[in-house]
Amino acid sequence: MQIYLNAIFNHFRALQAWAADKDAKLALDVKTFEIEVKFRGRYYTMHPMFQARSDGRAVHSSVLTQSTIGFGGWRPYPSIRHAYSTDKRLFKAFLRESGLSTPASVPSATAVAAPDFDYILKGAIGSFGKEIAGPFRAGSPIPDDIGKEGADREKVFVEAYIHGRILKVWFWGGKPFFAHAHDYPLITGDGVRTAERLVRDKATSGGQDWDKDVDRDIVMACLRFQGVDWHAVLPAGQARWIDYRYSQRYERNLGVTPHTDNALPDLVAKSGDQTDRMGTALAALLRQTIPVPVMISVDGMLDEKGNIWWLEMNTNSIVPPEAYAAMFSDLFY
Template identity: 50%
Template sequence: MNIALNHFAAMQRWVTGNAAEATLDMSNLSVEVKCRGRYYRMYPTFQAIVHGRLTHLPNLTADARGFGGWRPYRAVTHPHSTDKALFKAHLAEAGLRSPATWDVQRATPDHDYVLKARRGSFGQGLHGPFRANAPVPQGIEIARDGGFFAEQFVPGRMLKVWYWGARPFFAHMQEFPAILGDGRNTVEALLRARIAAAQSSWGNFAQKPVVMACLAFQGIGPQDVLEGGRSAWFDYRYGQLYPTSFGATPVSDNQIDPLAQLTGTQLLDQGRALARLLQQAFPAPLLITVDGILDREGRIWWLEMNTNSLVPPEAYEVMFADLFG
């Protein structure tokens, strides 16, 4: 999805197929697209790692790791994308499923749970998972960064769904990343090899606390040796860098059709609710992503939304059909 040539190819296909014109401004890498008497400027975004953390930037810098595509507007923010509690309220009002939450300063969760910072992003500000009725471990300051809340931990497949306005058009489904036991190597040795595949070092791996919490949740220690064929998952956050081979594939990984077949009207229900929410602040459609978990019964548990995620190459056809008529 973040291979620049895929974006150029998708843009070129639409431009040539619709008798349009597109001009790239090398000073800022924006693109002006003209078609049917209208024109729009498309603004780029880049995936970057700054101070060891994944982020998105509007300009090409030395920190950039991948191209994030173009949008017909500059980066925007919405209160529901920066405050998870507000998005939870939106889900409740719309009658959409979301994991239960608790104020951990007042009650100990009676379900398995994770701790989330209300304003965390890119998988940061997360602790756990922890077992039901277990108190918050000592050393976690739950009042910092606007406060933490406990959220019910729902196992399943990680989802990210892209919407243009009310229309869902692109999706990822990911299993929790896992290691497979061989009866010889320790869990830590298997993790070291897996992290090395992502061009990182286990010794200074920033995500180690979450990884160890996931193993502890399953009753597994770093020096344990898993019997051959036994797997252990070690993260539950979408998009973390645990590839078996580094880099992306030029083949589309859009899973919107199989996801829709598994979930019925749930994607459309969220789209309609999102459109009603965002139209209060923005008169035109926006490109929005919503994270969730797909459980074993085919139910989506919605988690949070983002107004400035990476743009998949498939987005241009969807956006331009709307923008140019």
């Protein structure tokens, strides 16, 4: 993979491109990493976001520290919280009430012994692809140990597993402006290596330490779901997927690229007005508690028929470089 989204020079390029034909002033304060943007008699402070590691977990931070590992962009407000991004079950209820597609679910893992559909288990509160287990085949009992360290079983819900392309769509207010659409990461058999060795080699090539990989349970569940014996040699040419979450953690880093990976035009071509309908519903929801436009991302799955199955929303996602043109078209006009 090539890095576009959180490459800081791509953010500077986007800001420069927006300001190029305008009498606008942008000033970066290196002490705080805030940017002040002045144009048409108005000014806004753009607050930075960074990616960091804390106790082995990925987190967002508003300050540049020794634990910072990446850049997350600027927004005209600091980090915000919303109940529907904090509790995934609330967002799923909102989707159903709004007539938007979301996988079937059971609100608590204690409410059903063995779901009659293929399913995954999710913590209602969690992010960065954590607090998740499975997939499991229909009729499989929910494990006594659901694999969520420290999670309250009452706050773990059952969600139907949907196979497809992994989506994340970004919205400014009610307008979709950027999307990612990723295929599942695969291992491909060579008739020599076991499934375990193929996964280990893929993880190593992507910079992961498989022996310490926190995603081992997910990978092994994916292979079990497909009937793959972990210790058996995978036949030559046979491909099997090893994850279904939004991430490219198993892809080799090929460096930074200035070329956008915005998949929104292709997504709209495949799915019609589904992103616009989500944007309209989101805008109405957010106006109830936040009187101004904000940036939201929504995760989903695109099935083979072009249906988007929406999963969860995030109020503090990494900012795509394309966001600034969308933001400033509202803020200054």
